[in-house]
Amino acid sequence: MSLSVIPRVGLRRQWRRGGSPRPEVNSRGLGLGVTMEPGPSVLEVLLDAAPEWRDAEGLSRPKATGSYEALCGLWRPAEAEGGGLCFTGRCRDAGRFCRRTVAAPAGEFTDFVWETTEHLQTSSNSGRLLAVSNHNDLGIYEFHVQDGICDVTNTHSCSEEALRKLVENKNLSLSSSLTMKILSFKSSTSFILLDNCTLLHLSWLEGASEADILDGFKLLLPLEAAERIADGQICQEMLFLLDSAGWIYICDTVDGKQLGKVNLALCRPGVFEEAGDPCDLTCLSRLELSPDLDVAVAVNPFNCAICVSLNNFFREHPDHLQRTSEGSNDESLRAPAGIDEDDLASSVYSDKVLNLPFQTDRSWTARLGAFYNKTKVPLAEKFLTRFSTPWYHNLSSRNSNVASCYTSSCKSNTSGQKGDVNSQESKWHRILQLQGFKESMSIETVSVSGFSVLFTLVAPDSGALTIAFWDLETEEVTYHHIDGHSLPVEGGGEDELCLFLTDAGLSMVVFGFSQEDLLNRLMIYGKAGIVDSLCHRNNWNRCSIPIHALEAGLENRQLDTVDFFPEEQRNLLFYAPAGFFKAGNSGAALTSWAQLKNVEEIKPALDLLCSAIKEHDSETQSRQFSEQLLTLTMTFSTNKCRNF
Template sequence: MAAKQEAGSAAFAGGSCRAESMDPVLPMLLVPVRSEAIERLGSRAQMHREQEVLGSLTAAGNLQVLSLAPGGPGGGGCCLKGPFGHFVWEDSHNGTSKDKPKLLAFCENYELLIYEFNLKDGRCDATILYNCSGKTLQKLIEEQGVSISLLSLRILSFNNNTSLLFINKCIILHIMFPERDSEIRVLSCFTLSLPTQTVDTIIDMQLCRGVLFVLSSLGWIYIFDTVNGRNVAHVELALYQENVYNKQQQEPAKISSFTSLKVSQDLDVVVIVSSSNSAIAVNLNLYFRQYPGHLLCERTLEDLPIQGPKGIDEDDPVNSVHNMKLTKFSFQVDRSWNAQLSSLKETIKSSKPEVSCCTSWFQDILHLESPESGNHSTDVPSCAFLPRAIMHGQFNFPQKAHMKTSDRGKAWKLMHLSEQEEPVELTCMSVTGFSALFTWVVGMTGCTIVLWDLETQGMQCFSLGQKCIPIDNSGDQQLCLLLTENGLSLILFGLTQEEFLNRLMIHGSASTVDSLCHLNGWGRCSIPIHALEAGIENRQLDTVDFFLKSKENLFILSSKSSVPDQFDHLPSHLYLRNVEELIPALDLLCSAIRESDSETQSKHFSEQLLSLTLSFLNKQMKELCIHTEEIDEHLQKAVDILTSYINELRTFMIKFPWKPTDTIDEYNVSESVSTVKESDIWEKLSSEEVIANAILNNKIPEAQTFFRSNSHSAQKLEELIRIGLGLVFDNLRKNNIKEASELLKNMGFDVKDHLLKICFYTTNRNVRDYLVGKDETV
């Protein structure tokens, strides 16, 4: 994905779009998608929060649905002929349609249609489950005592087969779609109490946690409770002009130029975008403290319930604490040290408004949906291509303390981009209590992602290619998802590639890290040892395997190099240092193998861990011996270190499967191999004597190297072990049980168990009688 950081292309009051210092920006490809599938989409897209599918309205009004399922063709989908005006994916939590997501859309004449999609086996087949004509919809409204003609329609939500509709910019209709043979039902219908002549000025709206925010071009934001239609508050945007001009000495944007709004899921911040390359952020808690008369739903203390918790005496401190939570005071009734610590602990752990030191502006909306309720999604989309572990980085913002922003500034904050002669489109993608994310399109120069820090008012920009489709998503976790020319991509601010992969390794899985590295063409990074420790503790063999594979680059300069002297470019002292740096990890692996081998229920894990570790060590020894003609002092120390671990781990190979005899070695025996320092002695001995000497002195790898240079069959481990077992039997015939036991032990066998097998199955009576007599001493 071609991308670069934009420098000096934007400015705001008190700063500029930073590019030099700066916090890193990491773009990554999550799902490859065919370019022809992307070209069929519109300028924006909306993703289902639980399924691997997204939808997009084209310029012609058709609805393109694109499947991103891992097993699919990477761009399969369908086209629903329109023209459609708007659509919303169903936010269902009953789990009845796991593989069949639904969406609600309306087309011309305000006809509502529910589509269901079959995504199995990479398909994307659409079926119409229900349709409701505009006439039927108008009739339902008239039955509620409201006589109108349908002029406009906006789908606010679609949850569990119910939908909230915003009709004619002034009517909220809550309907339930029929199941089986039942008919569509109206759950509620009411007209919003908007000021006279305001309806025609409504330009944007957003539903968030059951609260409807309506933006008027006259410079007002009206806030309504969608349960009863009550006007709970309003925000006068004209008030920001005096604040911005006095504080920043900058001409504010014109009120009439406001085009859209975006509200954070915690209802603390609302961002209003202007057509004049600017946006303002309003902290609603601070705003309503500054202008309490604009909060219309405030309860008086006389309206507070006086009944305490059931079963609690009214004089009990617990009852006092309960009543104090319902007031606007932060006084703590119990002033004991333990009570203070408990209060601090609960404040940190919980995100609910009632445990905050000060109440939120929306506390009096008693039925307000919590972020955890699942309605109007606040969680990260749990797609197969988007692991939750990714969010343990920059975008996993903590819950915001309600008084924190007052320490940093006032209720109003302004972002202003530099003036451009070309047409500019500034769109707010998402807002949290700490930052806002925008897409900024200037003419035909491509798309720029802008991250606005609301605390410091700093901005960070990242420029993308020309073909870039922002994906709308909601939630506390601020995801920057885009469709680029290569496919579905994610942009992370504030993380380097190595930091991101390390966190993903710890909080996610090695397989996810490996697939992301492969997909984005990243080389394996150096994984920290605590990731290995976590993998061993959680018995994640893929993490152990990925850790060991990431360390292969410490020894092998280039996997493409086949030149015998490829180690010439890596000084031997650096090679030794790399091996020494690996000692803590090897000690950790050996310790884990030793501990798990002693437990019956952990034997299988121990054998798998042993297999991975020995394969890694043997591969390093093999590469070193093949590509190094002469071993100097530093390399010899490295070989001794690796050999010591191999010898230690061989003792655990009791039930380890040997390599099949028909397996062909990966290397060519004619390749040059290093000489072994025992070669001069072993040249004068027979092959059986060499094997005996090597086994007794823990020199089996050296013996294999020696036999490889002489093209002897004992270069293969299974052949060497076969000859070694023959030597064991020869020693038993000579009544030399001590040397026989030592041979068995160093070859990785259980001495007593193997001697018993020989005693049971041997046809040599003398050996059997000798072992019977020695049974108690073995």
């Protein structure tokens, strides 16, 4: 089954649409009185039972690509020294999966990041990732799946010694015990954090086997803060660093200047942090942000999470934000030293400084990708309807285009509305103490959106999982527990899914969806074959397609959906109402009643099909589709008449 259709369903946005009831909640507040039994709001779905998904021995920290067509994890075989990477890919042509493991050149890999691009991915059968080993060696690995065979090639490499030489060319120094973290890998360029205080911008050009440095500089952080940096993340060309002492620093990825900071100690004013306090905010270990930069979530080793609305925080504490005027002319347009002004790297640098909507890639695929990215902007509906501009609107001129997109799309929704900083809507922080099914559980993955947070807690001894869904609007938490050995999968994209690997295969957990809701959305956004295979794999009864799904299939010219509708109606069984036989009705009467009921049920669909045939027949370019619809409708009607 192809997973690329799943993100389009909008599994984590349904509660925001207002079209379905809120799920029943198992717990709320600080997680007290937790009931681990899943309610009707939690649905566990087996997506694929291929052997490659079921065998997860030696695998850890698996991550999926943005299209969810491939997966890679850190791999360490039992009773063996060293470790490598384990790739699992799906070949669309062959319709099957394949697996390939790659050993590290020396030691073992400690982390990796899939490459993202600004345009749509041209092929789901290939992809690249940047990996780092425990010897601080970097390498790019490109995988390609064809005819059911997975091939992995090491295209670029950069040893620690070569990296130190690149840094020395920028007149920078590194410690003898170098620490390294990959922050991003996008369009053949990557940001690397060295010693928690040096930001390196590398370029991996095609045809070159080694990395080339674009820029590098020291970050302007407070004294001794670099020793306490626990995590970091780059979003929209801004670097967010988590200080374990309770600070979040926001730095510019162009020059390293500090743009703002968040003091998490303000969440608990006047509270003295005691040793052993589970909500201790002075030993934070992980930071995650939503794609729209509205929500930041930090966690500590005691499974306590703090959620901060950055927009509300900077409204109440504007002194924590460094304001800069738009269109500032202080930044030099001169290309970095060592780069020719006619070189492409110089153009990229000028593009960042001026924030011009110029793209060096003028291909049709890149243009489609740009339009696609624009359609993804309004995902933060909560953010748009409450505030006219995001908090980073005036930080730097290069972010003005992004901010203006948010502003223009929400002006109509925010007219006449004024935010009350004392209201519940303007509450800028929330603290949650997570409760795992077992005391030994610890947080493994965190996924943040503008309105919810997903946590997965793992028991190190048994591999059992507890998944927590935190609704930031109601502050309610829903828990779901999975017995047996399970492995959470980190997603790749804005619509991250709650995926995990078990002995049964690749599965998914969705909150706030019933089985019918999920199948209806898959029918509209995907294909009828996906729905059919999903029902078969999970032993679900094949449900009849609603009339609105048929409408969507006709509108999108999805013949498989249109054809699936009569197939379902053909096998649909009707049962006599209560008291039918007590009234003295015979079997013949039941047959007549069932036939009449059948005709009543399919009449709206037949009317819809006839209207679509007439509409498309009047258009020359749609006449072929009209003929196909007519054939399907006539075949279905003929079979029904024969049955009658």
